[in-house]
Amino acid sequence: MLDKGWITNYISIGLVGVSYAFEGYAANAIRAAGLFALSGAVTNQLAIHMLFEKVPFLYGSGIILDRFESIREALKILIMEQFFTPEKIEAFVQSQERSIELAPIIEQTDFTPAYEALLKSVMESPMGGMIGMFGGESLIAKLKEPFLEKIKLSTIEISQSESFMNALNSHLHQGGAHLSGTIGEIVESRLAELTPQMIKEMLHGLMKEHLGWLVVWGGVFGGVIGILSSLLI
Known part of the structure; x- marks a missing residue:
């Protein structure tokens, strides 16, 4: 069974894929939301992983x-x-x-x-x-x-x-x-x-x-930031 973090990642990737079914502003907004959400979720997953494991060249890991x-x-x-x-x-x-x-x-x-x-x-x-x-x-x-x-x-x-x-x-x-x-x-x-x-x-x-909610909220906030960024471009 997938945990909340990976579900968030897959939803984010899914948004990126769905964005190609649209055109114009809608496509850009959905794609930005997916990419930013994926970035936030993966970053927080890495942060949790780094609490326990040494990661080369990343100070403070482990x-x-x-x-x-x-x-x-x-x-x-x-x-x-x-x-x-x-x-x-x-x-x-x-x-x-x-x-x-x-x-x-x-x-x-x-x-x-x-x-x-x-x-x-x-x-x-x-x-x-x-x-x-x-x-x-x-x-x-x-x-x-x-x-x-x-x-x-x-x-x-x-x-x-x-x-x-x-x-x-x-x-x-x-x-x-x-x-x-x-x-x-x-x-x-x-x-x-x-x-x-x-x-x-x-x-x-x-x-x-x-x-796991740290990863979920990373995806949520990342998605919101992605949508807001598409409004400013």
Whole structure:
């Protein structure tokens, strides 16, 4: 099934083809609308592609992969500061619990800082100006909820892993401070398993689905500009 971007491209090309069935002003207006719409749609498709892939001679392409380390570090800081603080671990140790279910805590945790780290990386990239023309942060905001949901699921998997629970139980008697360091090492090691390719694939699916409208609106505005330009010629 074709996505919104390619449908927009084909409609634009179709307008160019249909224009040859007319003459005079109508032909020029339809042809200009089609060509400008195609230009706007293809340009925005390229912009989305450049977020994930390096394109030769195009500075700023591949920004998601370039900022991968900062995104992963933001996730680690968020996890440790939200529910693995020394105070929370100490309270847990004193309760003499030998098992813990972190899923409810994770579900209530605000992972917005991780999303904001991604948003900042995108908007500060050379692509930020282009995205800003078509809604900027409000357009990318459509990615927020799907992104946060995937981060929560990944964090829950970390908290429920056998290595995590074994380390938690075996180090309880050593006190909160030592346990906090141990948990930090485990979280860091698990996050280290997230490769740039994994992050790219996860975010690419979200971008492709939700930023498809960026391509559509590029075609729409391009078509309008094409019609207006034909009026001025």
